Amino acid sequence: MSQPTTSRPKTVCGTRREFLAAVAGVAAIAALPLAARADDLPALSESDPTGSALGYKEDASKVEAAKFPTHKPTQTCAGCSFYQGTGPRGACTLFPGKSVAGKGWCSAFAQKT
Template sequence: MKTSRRHFLMLSVGVGSSLVLARAASADTANRLSEADPKAQAVGYVEDASKVDKAKFPGYAAGQTCANCSLFQGKATDAYGGCTLFGDKQVAARGWCSSYTNM
């Protein structure tokens, strides 16, 4: 089967864009803050605010999440976003830590 230049170019563009998207997705997940990270543990970070140890963190109140914290750098609709506490690491919007502030 003979391949035309047009077919080759279309195939190349498709493969190239797939590789770019795959790399972006993998970089995004690699940049997420882990609950096991020492900095995260120091402030009691959890990816799901409903799992906060209320005995250990009595300052927690229902409805507090990273998404509505003033330190969160993403949009309220983002699943993950930046946080001024953790540099280039992404935190879960539905997460929480003891540095929560809504000022």
């Protein structure tokens, strides 16, 4: 007589092994440094329609005080909660697909906590 085989139930993603492989793949992609990915992004131009609307400047020291009275000299993209990077340039959640200067500024500045 042959012994009955026991089959393991499949998860939504297939087998447990397939599920764990998928999770490991996603974790590996998420672990890539954000700065490395920001280097691949084109730089946001000050004349970009969205950047211009938010008063984006590559250099925060060149922000017009009369036009943006809430700007403070200590505010830069690198200190903003929307900035995703650690180097001179980084991704910004406000400007998908573009990188911004760490020493830049826009009117949507929100201090990192």
